[in-house]
Amino acid sequence: MFLAAAVGILVDKGVMSWDDPIQKHVPDFNPLGDPEIGERATIRNALSHTTGLGRPQTVAWGPNGCAVVDESSFVQLLNHAQTEDQEGPRFRRKQYYYSNQAYAVVALAVQNVSGSRYSDFLEENIFKPLGMHDTVAGDRGIEACRNKAHGYAKLQDGSFTKIDTTSWTDGKNSPNLAPAGIRSSVKDMLIWLAALLDSQRNEGVENxxxxxxxxxxxxxxxxxxxxxxxxxxxxxxxxxxxxxxxSINYRTFSHDPESYLGKYVIGRDSPRKTFIGHSGNIAGFACSTYVFPETSSAVVAMANGLDLGDAADFAVKLFTQALFDSKPAVDIVELAKQEATHHERFFEGMLLDWLKFRDVGPREPDIENFVGTYEGFSIRINVFIREETGRLAFNFNSLEKSECDLEFYCKDDEFEIYSFMPLKRDEWLSRGMMDWDNYAVGLFYFTRDEDTGEVDALCWLYEPVEPMAWFMKSN
Incomplete structure (x- = not known):
């Protein structure tokens, strides 16, 4: 929402248009899978998720809360994103397909047009004018802040562990700030929402x-x-x-849509009301923000845990129901308990899938064959042998924080497969890997050259609904 507001300011100044091609302001933007996107996809397409671009989120945001791709290589990463599905190119059908990374390239457009760092632009044009003194884009001054909430994971024994998301909010990495790099407070968010509602009521006399x-x-x-x-x-x-x-609170609905519609929809017997809002989360944090224009009302909630559902979303539902005295009363606490059960069982199901397809019967190949650098998506996957264990491990772009061990998983006629998926829920949560929500995302599929028999590439199904990405061995 802040990115859209930033573009709105530049449009008002006459230096940008909602319908400008993205490439006009980010010249290197040229997705390889569909040149039409580079030529025609607009700022409006990106902000409405209709560019057709895929979501290489686990490529950009690696394991352990590590931002793998920096600002200098982000556009090249996005240029390798998938652009079609089984029905063909998504952009030509103007298909809605949610992509945080398509948003991120617009942050670069704002930066290029304004001549200011994206974080500075928000600070000078939105946060300061509105008096949002507890809102920052990136990490500016955040370490000195004593009133800062950390993201946590709640472990099996009831204890809490901090989740490290510092590299996602690095102020030097503008592409991350648009989808996941702004910190604020409930008080500041209410200032923001009040200003929006005031502008909506007094159209033409905007703040x-x-x-x-x-x-x-x-x-x-x-x-x-x-x-x-x-x-x-x-x-x-x-x-x-x-x-x-x-929100991530969709598992109860997916499990039993009919029951959900009959029990948990707010205001089934109340007057119709327009809502405009959004929910969002990264590991350890959640925020839900809604305005109700007809009554000039707003509700915002934040949470610093995300283990068993989106607490911010539940809080917004509770507040909204109370605010409008919606009928019949929905038991949001019961819904939260149902959702928590489904979230807990989700990891168990993912682990069962992992076990179902695992086969360690074949002898593990000589691990020396796998050592090397694999390149694709403008990133490098470095596979090496840990001295202390003698086992395979890897990292992205030589970033120590992204390191994971590799475990032999299975072998078939085409691939030799290794796994780096956490096999304990505590580890999955504490390493900030909730986006890794399919067992196959945690597998590397290695291939060999037919003539030499040497390992020459690895494939990675980084997003289960998109084709595998290839990374070719360079040394």
């Missing part, structure tokens, strides 16, 4: 920090029954199961 709101809150892409994505926000009407729909 200088909020421009183009009529475009930002306009529906751009259908994402479900009575739901639309706008520019940085989505909108719909109560009652709707889509309220909170861009």
């Amino acid at each position: 200088k920090a909020i421009r183009g709101l009529s475009s930002i809150w306009k529906a751009q892409a259908d994402i479900g029954p009575d739901l639309a994505y706008c520019l940085g926000w989505y909108r719909g009407h109560l009652p709707s199961p889509g309220f909170g729909g861009i």
